[in-house]
Amino acid sequence: MSLAQEQAFEPLIVAFCCNWCSYAGGDLAGTSRMTYPANVRVIRVPCSSRVSPNLILRAFQRGADGVLVAGCHPGDCHYVTGNYYARRRFSAMRRFLEYLGIEQERFEVHWISASEGSKFAAVMGEVTEKIRALGPNRKLRDAR
Amino acid sequence: MKQLAEIMKDIAAQSLSRGEVDLVIGWQKGPLWWQSYPAFIEGNEGNGETGSLTWDSFCVPNLSRYLLEELPERKKVALFVKGCDALGFNQILQDKRAEREKVVLYGIPCTGLVDPDKVESAGLGRGLLEVKRDGDELVFVYDSGEQKAQARDFLYDKCLTCRYPNPVVYDQMLGEAAPVQPEERFESVQELEKMDADERFAYWARQFSRCIRCFACRNACPACSCRECIFDIPEPRWLGKANELSETQFYQIIRAYHVAGRCVDCGECTRVCPVNIPLQELNRKFIKDINELYGEYDAGVDPEQEAPLVTYKTDDPAAFTES
Numbered sequence: 001m002s003l004a005q006e007q008a009f010e011p012l013i014v015a016f017c018c019n020w021c022s023y024a025g026g027d028l029a030g031t032s033r034m035t036y037p038a039n040v041r042v043i044r045v046p047c048s049s050r051v052s053p054n055l056i057l058r059a060f061q062r063g064a065d066g067v068l069v070a071g072c073h074p075g076d077c078h079y080v081t082g083n084y085y086a087r088r089r090f091s092a093m094r095r096f097l098e099y100l101g102i103e104q105e106r107f108e109v110h111w112i113s114a115s116e117g118s119k120f121a122a123v124m125g126e127v128t129e130k131i132r133a134l135g136p137n138r139k140l141r142d143a144r
Numbered sequence: 145m146k147q148l149a150e151i152m153k154d155i156a157a158q159s160l161s162r163g164e165v166d167l168v169i170g171w172q173k174g175p176l177w178w179q180s181y182p183a184f185i186e187g188n189e190g191n192g193e194t195g196s197l198t199w200d201s202f203c204v205p206n207l208s209r210y211l212l213e214e215l216p217e218r219k220k221v222a223l224f225v226k227g228c229d230a231l232g233f234n235q236i237l238q239d240k241r242a243e244r245e246k247v248v249l250y251g252i253p254c255t256g257l258v259d260p261d262k263v264e265s266a267g268l269g270r271g272l273l274e275v276k277r278d279g280d281e282l283v284f285v286y287d288s289g290e291q292k293a294q295a296r297d298f299l300y301d302k303c304l305t306c307r308y309p310n311p312v313v314y315d316q317m318l319g320e321a322a323p324v325q326p327e328e329r330f331e332s333v334q335e336l337e338k339m340d341a342d343e344r345f346a347y348w349a350r351q352f353s354r355c356i357r358c359f360a361c362r363n364a365c366p367a368c369s370c371r372e373c374i375f376d377i378p379e380p381r382w383l384g385k386a387n388e389l390s391e392t393q394f395y396q397i398i399r400a401y402h403v404a405g406r407c408v409d410c411g412e413c414t415r416v417c418p419v420n421i422p423l424q425e426l427n428r429k430f431i432k433d434i435n436e437l438y439g440e441y442d443a444g445v446d447p448e449q450e451a452p453l454v455t456y457k458t459d460d461p462a463a464f465t466e467s
Contacts, residue, residue, distance in 0.1 A: 057398070075458065088456055090463075099333075099429045
């Protein structure tokens, strides 16, 4: 990759947002006219525990530089317990990806409620800057 | 051990002829010294095959796994279990893929099994006819005579770290309890954790690049018990067919994740791998992390307990920053 291309690197972040909290938080950020980086592609899911590791890996395979899962704060899950399961499973998954050599920053989990529009914008900004600093992800990517 | 094999033959012959079970799963000898294969004996008095049952230092295949295919079609099955087979059986029970009352378990205390690769690399394989276990020693039998050696030098790595050599579940125990002397099992995981991210990625990429996706690791695993596997279904096609590293990484990561919290650490995945990928180091990473984060848990010890990833506590810690 040439220097010019390196400088032009724009990270691609896939954010799985739960319908009830984080997606609504993103909506609030939008209706409040807050700005956050356009690098983030939001995918609406029913619950953070709906996001299977298959989806996370598929995102990396198809070109994501970072993957984010956002859900309701523990205790606030629309389905009562979904994010409690998600917390355990993504904790295990995050450490496992790190063990395989994928930088920890590339897979993040955040709890963002429907009222936290500003937090939504801030988190998306932080994640984008972290990944920008890390550079493009080649690990796990399908080279074809 | 000869004695134990005789007891096994008697048990199989009796329970089949009395009609107590309609299938006995044990081990039988193949033509070569290192071959002890799963044996499936059925029919009236076992069709005269019960005499082929054996127990030696190579009876390593975990038999519990076969219940998944056999049990639905049988009234009752007799199964010989070592320590790791018994853990696998309990896991299958916990996953509700077997009924306890349909299985008769004969427990075998296991003093560790012999890795043929270690015999070969010690140069003892040439002309070898048979390997016998004599207490802490192995007796290598050749045409020209016999040779003795310390058994522990030849055991599978997974047997050196084994914490449950004696079956945790059985209906009848055959023989005296075996000594429990496990070595530290997370050593290689800790070594890998010390590397930096790129080194670790390179290490695993090198390992995975050998994978031929034969699915032996999945097929041998007592925790891989789904009726329909996501690697097989055509729609949605999660796993492609191409010979491509990222597809292999997908397979290996998801396989390990699917048994996380349920892996009994029997090490069969590593043993059956034809290209020597250290799969147990993947499973053990999950075991180690889950133990650290959510409390010590040994899959397969108590089928009534809940596996750590299908339960939660409201004050669980997380491996990411919560705010």
